[in-house]
Amino acid sequence: MSRLYILLLILVSATTWGQSSSVANRYFEEYAYTKSASMYEEIVAEGDSSKVSLQRLGDSYYNIRNTQKSEPIFAALLAKYPNDVEAIYTFKYAQSLQSNGKDEQAKVWFEKFFEAVKNDKRAQRFISGINEVNQAKIPNAKNLGLVDFNSEYSDFSGFIQNDTLYWYSAHNSSGGKTYQWNDQPFLDVFASKVSDKGATANLLSENILNEVNTKYHEATLCITKDGKTMYFTRDNYDGRKLGKDKDKTTHLKLYKATLEEGKWTDIKELPINNDAYSVGHPALNADETKLYFVSDMPGSLGESDLYRVSIVNGNVSEQTVENLGDHINTEGSEMFPYLDAENNLFFASNGHPGYGLLDVFVATPLGDRYDAVENLGSRVNSNRDDFGFVVKDGVGFVSSNREGGVGDDDIYRFDFEKCTKALFGIVYDERTKEPLSGATVRLIDANGEQSQMLTTGADGSYRFDAVDCVAEIVITGEKPDYRSVKETVALNTPETEQDLYLNSLIVDDQIVLNPIYFDFDKSNIRPDAAYELEHIVTVMNNHPEMVIEIESHTDSRGNDAYNRALSDRRAKSTRDYLYSRGIATGRIKSAIGYGES
Incomplete structure (x- = not known):
């Protein structure tokens, strides 16, 4: 059965501005x-x-x-x-x-x-500024601290396999030689136990020292999930002599080793190596179909670029070598790639905006490509070299030669988790102050997109426990037959309370609007009037059985006959606007102006 609702219009003269597009805007x-x-x-x-x-x-x-x-x-x-x-x-x-x-x-x-x-x-x-960090995407590193086995030489991470951290150091070279670049011993591979407190110094895998390490550089490795295949970086050394290019320079190469009866054997060069340039720093993607690496091979965009190559039937396919492109690579150096379980690509670079020298960055996957490169921020990076980032199960390691360390490069341990805050409150009816159930509450991010949404229960309450660590966020509240509300909330504390108050569009037998303004001596629908009338469209679409009656009035300016005629034209303009928005003619019983009476 139809119910008659009265639409009461308060008509006031004011200055004109834009038309329908202004309302849509x-x-x-x-x-x-x-x-x-x-x-x-x-x-x-x-x-x-x-x-x-x-x-x-x-x-x-x-x-x-x-x-x-x-x-x-x-x-x-x-x-x-x-x-x-x-x-x-x-x-x-x-x-x-x-x-x-x-x-x-x-x-x-x-x-x-x-x-x-x-x-x-x-x-x-x-575009994002030199030091900005997108907190919506980048987890938060906390409790950064030195591990207890750093030495006066270069020590850096790393790779985590189960509960073992593989790391690299010049502190105990197996050959006793020194590297002329920094006058330190050559790098070897070490392994330590990862614990709740970080990593312990005792070596766990002597077979790595005996079978992989040589008197020259070995470092940066990754191991397949089944533990049977290792890819690692070594100087161009065949066990007898160093390989060199035409300028007598020794470059890095990638090698593959297989675990058999507890020992790494069958050590072979990968087919992507070349005596004329370096190939190193291996990392596997989540399903182990791609091997990421660093090289300065011909065609590189900078001093060293990130590349990847397909693994087919357990073998590296040299025909599929691919430069990650200048979305990732720069004219500077990109190195130390690491991919987590979601294939987020972490790497060190001095060519992207940072705090100075090498910083750690992340690029999130977008199909088979990567989204924008973002700096991990000052909790990980410093104004010195920062690199060798790895993380697993909330525990991470990063390397740095920042001030306050033990020696040259040092390894730091941190807790790695997504920074979140809580936002909660109650949605109320503004007039009755009663909690509103069934109200929709949304969080809107900096791009104007919905990030989270929920519906209030019987007590009108809402709570978001995983709000990204941003300075402020927009929250909206809406419910059928209510005027929506939008608030910008500052997130200054771990938990923020923000109640929302919605104004009902229906009170008793009236649809309640803000005043509808017309220009002096005019009856055309202005943009601000159209904005208010859209609430009527919404209410009537929510209630298909609703029939309304439009009554309009004016102020006391002008004589009675003039005011009646003007208010009647305005009532009918209002009716015609509702018709134009799809309201059936039979649902508006009348549209009459009563002047100032």
Whole structure:
């Protein structure tokens, strides 16, 4: 049965400003993307194909993850403005294509995105600022401290296999020779037990010393999950003599060893080695199908680049060597790659913005490529060399020659976890002060995208226990038949309380709005009036049986007849706006102006 609701309009004269696009923009800026999508859809359908309208319509659908609709909009945007659209829209279009199962097309547009970004290397590298860290992606290193087996020489990590840390040191060279670069003994491989307190100094794997170490450099290794295959770096040494290039320089090479009856045997060079350049610093991806490494081979972009090669049937395929590209590599040095269980790529570089010399960076996977490179921040990095980052099960190690160490390079141990805070509160009805159940609470990140969402229970409470460690965050509250609310909350403490108060749009038999403003002596619907009337559209769509009656009034300026006529025109303009937004004619019983009475 229909119920009659009275829409009471308070009509006040004011100054004019923009039209329907202003209303859509306002909803967009309030993260009301479903509403803004609905309005931008009409704006574009009416012939407005401006860059802003297409971008915001596409963004509205993209942010609510309606990629079926964002895909054609981004396609139209890129086709109409091929040279005047930010590269991020190429990325969003590629993601929309991929989400819709169009992998080959998506691959083309992902390549275009990377091509567009890499053309401006300085903008790419410094866009986030020299020392900024994206706390939303990068876990937090805590309790950084020296391990107890650092020496006066170079000691650095590393690789973690089960509960063993493999590390490298010049403190006890098996050959007694010294390396002329730094006048220290050559590096050897060591292994120590990882404990709750870090790592203990006692050596655990004498077979590594006996079978892998030589009188020259051995360092940087990785071992397969089954423990049977090791890849490691060694000077170009065959057990008898050092190999050299035409300039008499000895380079690094990668070797493979197999564990048989508890001993590393069958040590072989990898086919990607060459006497003319260095190949070293191995790391495996999560499924052990790719071996990452460092080289200065011809075609490198800088002093040393990160590469990867496929492993096919247990063998390295030299035909598949791939430079990771200038999204990762720079004109400087990239080295010490490490991949965690999610294939996040950690590496050291002096070519990306940092604190000085080598810093540790991370690149998150995006399909078969990598997303933006980010600095791990001052809890890991210093203004000196920082490198050799590894982590497993919340325990990590990093190496540094920063001040306060024991010797040259030293190994530091830390706890590695995602930095989070808690945000909680209660959603109330503003008028009754009663808690609201069934309210939707959302967290909006710095990109305007929803990061978390929940619905309040019977007591109206909400709680997010894993809010990223940012300075502030936007939170929104919404519920059918209520005016949505948006708050920017400062996260200054581990736990922050923020209550939300929603204004009901229905009180008794009236739909409650803020005052509807018209220009002096005018009856056209202004953008701010349209914004308020959209609440009526929402309420009536929520209640298909609802029938309303529009009554409008004016102030006391003008005579009675003039005011009645003006208010009547305004009532009917309001009715016509609701018709234009899809409200059926039979659902508006009347629209009458009563002047100042």
